[in-house]
Amino acid sequence: MSSHSNTSAVVLRIKLCQWLLAACAFVLAGCQGMPQAPTLKQMDVNGVSLAYVDQGSGVPIVFVHPALVDHRVWYSMGESFAKTHRFIAFDQRYFGTAAWPDKGERFSKETQINDLATFIRGLNAGPVHLVGWSMSGDTVLTVALRNPELVRSAFVYEPGGGIEIADAAAAKQLGDDAGATFGPVAAAIKSGDQAAAAKALIDGVENKPGSFDAAPQTVRSLWLDNARTLAPMFSSPASPPLSCQQLAQLKMPVAMARGALTRPYFGILAETAGRCIPNVRVIVAPQARHLWPTDDPRSFEVALRTFLASQ
Numbered sequence: 266m267s268s269h270s271n272t273s274a275v276v277l278r279i280k281l282c283q284w285l286l287a288a289c290a291f292v293l294a295g296c297q298g299m300p301q302a303p304t305l306k307q308m309d310v311n312g313v314s315l316a317y318v319d320q321g322s323g324v325p326i327v328f329v330h331p332a333l334v335d336h337r338v339w340y341s342m343g344e345s346f347a348k349t350h351r352f353i354a355f356d357q358r359y360f361g362t363a364a365w366p367d368k369g370e371r372f373s374k375e376t377q378i379n380d381l382a383t384f385i386r387g388l389n390a391g392p393v394h395l396v397g398w399s400m401s402g403d404t405v406l407t408v409a410l411r412n413p414e415l416v417r418s419a420f421v422y423e424p425g426g427g428i429e430i431a432d433a434a435a436a437k438q439l440g441d442d443a444g445a446t447f448g449p450v451a452a453a454i455k456s457g458d459q460a461a462a463a464k465a466l467i468d469g470v471e472n473k474p475g476s477f478d479a480a481p482q483t484v485r486s487l488w489l490d491n492a493r494t495l496a497p498m499f500s501s502p503a504s505p506p507l508s509c510q511q512l513a514q515l516k517m518p519v520a521m522a523r524g525a526l527t528r529p530y531f532g533i534l535a536e537t538a539g540r541c542i543p544n545v546r547v548i549v550a551p552q553a554r555h556l557w558p559t560d561d562p563r564s565f566e567v568a569l570r571t572f573l574a575s576q
Contacts, residue, residue, distance in 0.1 A: 311383050316336065317353060323349065324393075325351040327396070329398070330401060331398045333492065336354040353388065358371070374504040392416055394419075397424070404427075410507070410515060418519065419518075421520065422558065423522070423524065429508045435533050446528065447469060452465075459489075471528075471555055509541035521535055521538050523550070524554050
């Protein structure tokens with residue numbers, strides 16, 4: 266081998282070592298920069314203790330989780346929002362990993378509405394921006410209607426119910442798709458299989474079989490931690506839906522968002538609410554389904570920040 270070849274080999278080895286060191290440094294930096302689970306706080310709310318996280322300073326944003334999860338579902342964007350706002354996310358009653366104060370008999374929409382309003386008052390932070398998703402969508406809208414002094418704005422992604430559908434054809438389509446979405450969940454609950462019920466719910470709301478199994482282990486664990494809430498949720502008393510006349514009374518800025526690929530059930534609810542709310546900002550997320558905030562938290566954050574900046 267020539268001296269030129271030897272020199273080239275040495276240079277190549279040096280470069281390889283440099284590349285490996287750079288890669289190692291990048292990985293280590295990434296590990297050190299990963300967001301850590303924030304310290305949990307507790308607040309007494311209507312006779313129960315609810316866990317929550319409270320990070321950053323400035324105008325508060327309260328993130329209200331959907332079904333089958335808890336405050337941890339918002340961790341992926343919490344560190345970012347805490348740099349510009351006061352980021353707050355809490356566990357609704359019966360959600361999370363804490364022991365229940367009873368057997369779940371107080372699980373209801375009205376309980377969630379009252380707990381959210383009391384929680385906001387307990388923050389002593391003035392009016393807040395509210396973010397709701399699915400199960401918490403109509404909760405956020407109802408709190409904004411009943412307690413407008415507590416709410417600066419509301420950002421709702423695909424309400425999971427609680428919206429009156431006056432059009433007969435749309436109501437039938439909604440009911441048919443609800444059966445397809447939630448029928449398998451109800452069957453699994455009846456059989457006593459919480460894990461199967463959780464899997465059926467995720468695959469159903471995504472309208473994409475295999476969605477549960479395809480999710481990261483950390484996300485699947487979060488769903489399974491909260492699978493025990495499905496039985497009381499499905500057996501809880503129904504509340505009167507919000508009418509178009511009621512939604513028209515909302516005076517604060519409201520965003521109503523939905524995914525372009527979402528199933529008819531969620532699309533009909535979001536579109537109906539959007540038509541009733543005055544001066545609403547309608548957002549359609551390209552390529553998104555019902556789990557958009559989990560599947561692509563960065564683009565969800567961009568949409569939310571754009572809405573907040575427009576006020």
